[in-house]
Amino acid sequence: MSVPTRPQDVNPAGDPTLATGISPIDADMDALLRVNNVAKHFPIKQGILIQRQVGAVRAVDGVTFAVRAGETLGLVGESGCGKSTTGRVVAKLLEPTSGEIYFDGQDIAKLSLRRMRALRTDIQMIFQDPYSSLNPRHTIGTIVGAPFRIQNTKTDHGIKAEVQGLMERVGLNPEHYNRYPHEFSGGQRQRIGIARAIALRPKLIVCDEPVSALDVSIQAQVVNLLEDLQNEFGLAYIFVAHDLSVVRHIADRVAVMYLGKIMELTDRDTLYSAPMHPYTHSLMSAVPVPDPRKENKRERILLVGDLPSPINPPSGCVFHTRCPKYRSVLSDNDQLRCRSDVPPLELKATGQFAACHFPEVRADIAVAEDAGIAGRPGSG
Numbered sequence: 617m618s619v620p621t622r623p624q625d626v627n628p629a630g631d632p633t634l635a636t637g638i639s640p641i642d643a644d645m646d647a648l649l650r651v652n653n654v655a656k657h658f659p660i661k662q663g664i665l666i667q668r669q670v671g672a673v674r675a676v677d678g679v680t681f682a683v684r685a686g687e688t689l690g691l692v693g694e695s696g697c698g699k700s701t702t703g704r705v706v707a708k709l710l711e712p713t714s715g716e717i718y719f720d721g722q723d724i725a726k727l728s729l730r731r732m733r734a735l736r737t738d739i740q741m742i743f744q745d746p747y748s749s750l751n752p753r754h755t756i757g758t759i760v761g762a763p764f765r766i767q768n769t770k771t772d773h774g775i776k777a778e779v780q781g782l783m784e785r786v787g788l789n790p791e792h793y794n795r796y797p798h799e800f801s802g803g804q805r806q807r808i809g810i811a812r813a814i815a816l817r818p819k820l821i822v823c824d825e826p827v828s829a830l831d832v833s834i835q836a837q838v839v840n841l842l843e844d845l846q847n848e849f850g851l852a853y854i855f856v857a858h859d860l861s862v863v864r865h866i867a868d869r870v871a872v873m874y875l876g877k878i879m880e881l882t883d884r885d886t887l888y889s890a891p892m893h894p895y896t897h898s899l900m901s902a903v904p905v906p907d908p909r910k911e912n913k914r915e916r917i918l919l920v921g922d923l924p925s926p927i928n929p930p931s932g933c934v935f936h937t938r939c940p941k942y943r944s945v946l947s948d949n950d951q952l953r954c955r956s957d958v959p960p961l962e963l964k965a966t967g968q969f970a971a972c973h974f975p976e977v978r979a980d981i982a983v984a985e986d987a988g989i990a991g992r993p994g995s996g
């Protein structure tokens with residue numbers, strides 16, 4: 617298939633509202649959460665008596681995205697790209713190094729812990745390993761009831777009734793109120809974590825790989841529970857995962873991360889049927905499609921080289937050291953641009969943001985059942 621190689625090729629109709637530097641938060645002014653150019657750098661210190669900073673792990677290096685009320689934003693990318701750190705910074709379990717985080721219109725990036733306490737009700741987190749996030753010495757009643765005790769607005773009797781109601785809602789037996797985490801299976805423990813997270817009716821839950829540690833059959837049950845709760849309470853989720861099929865099931869939109877930055881952000885169907893960023897192309901090409909005839913025709917795009925260190929990321933586009941397009945398609949001048957200019961994450965087609973100087977739609981590696989992307993820019 618011949619593929620377009622210039623930015624204007626992804627906007628063949630010349631729509632003037634596209635490719636004009638519009639960022640994901642410019643396009644979503646009313647979103648529940650707006651994260652603007654947020655970075656989290658972990659300092660590296662050396663010295664025995666006097667410690668001085670000799671560098672930093674740039675775990676998250678300027679991410680911009682929005683989450684709308686009631687939607688699920690999937691966050692995908694290979695291990696170490698900064699997904700969990702992004703989630704923890706948004707939930708304010710980590711302080712951002714720089715950037716702005718607007719939640720319900722208020723910048724929470726620099727809020728003090730005391731003022732943040734009120735917002736704790738609205739933003740909650742569910743972790744990958746439910747066992748390590750549940751205190752083994754506390755009963756389920758104590759764990760799930762903790763948010764109510766901190767609020768100090770209910771009697772013990774009222775808290776018990778509330779917790780048992782929550783247990784029932786997430787599919788646990790309310791009579792197991794006095795049991796300890798080790799008395800539950802992995803899936804049940806994740807349900808406990810979910811009950812604790814929804815106790816105070818938050819608006820946003822950051823789910824950090826909530827099903828990765830569970831058996832496949834249990835994964836579907838927990839994902840379905842999360843979807844039911846979302847519909848019931850109008851919850852928004854940031855859903856961190858490395859499994860693209862899980863994300864495809866649950867996410868409304870997906871952000872693809874690489875080395876602390878977002879490479880592409882778009883709605884789920886567009887990402888899987890018309891990925892635009894060379895990094896997304898390689899991720900998608902690794903996802904098998906059920907039809908063997910289509911599968912045989914698909915190109916498997918292997919990335920060469922190791923993931924660079926976030927301590928010393930590549931200049932310009934951080935993906936250039938592994939980008940197949942950079943290696944095999946671009947001219948010397950274009951390569952120079954990739955090495956020297958950081959591509960901003962900006963609107964390249966309707967609802968589709970990419971951080972690449974030379975994006976192109978690759979329908980040939982689409983994962984969608986119907987791989988046809990008629991009408992998509994650049995699909996010809």
Ligand SMILES: Nc1ncnc2c1ncn2[C@@H]1O[C@H](COP(=O)(O)OP(=O)(O)OP(=O)(O)O)[C@@H](O)[C@H]1O
Pocket residue numbers: 658673674675676693694695696697698699700701702858926
């Ligand atoms: N507290 C910390 N101190 C120093 N470096 C850290 C710290 N936490 C994370 N990192 C580094 O930041 C980078 C991003 O880590 P993070 O856990 O956010 O990645 P991830 O995408 O969630 O990976 P995984 O898929 O393996 O969970 C990694 O290089 C990691 O080693």
Ligand code: SF4
Pocket residue numbers: 893894895933934935936937939941942954959971972973974975
């Ligand atoms: S900016 Fe250049 S190096 Fe980066 S992804 Fe695009 S083509 Fe590849």
Ligand SMILES: [Mg+2]
Pocket residue numbers: 699700701
């Ligand atoms: Mg992680």
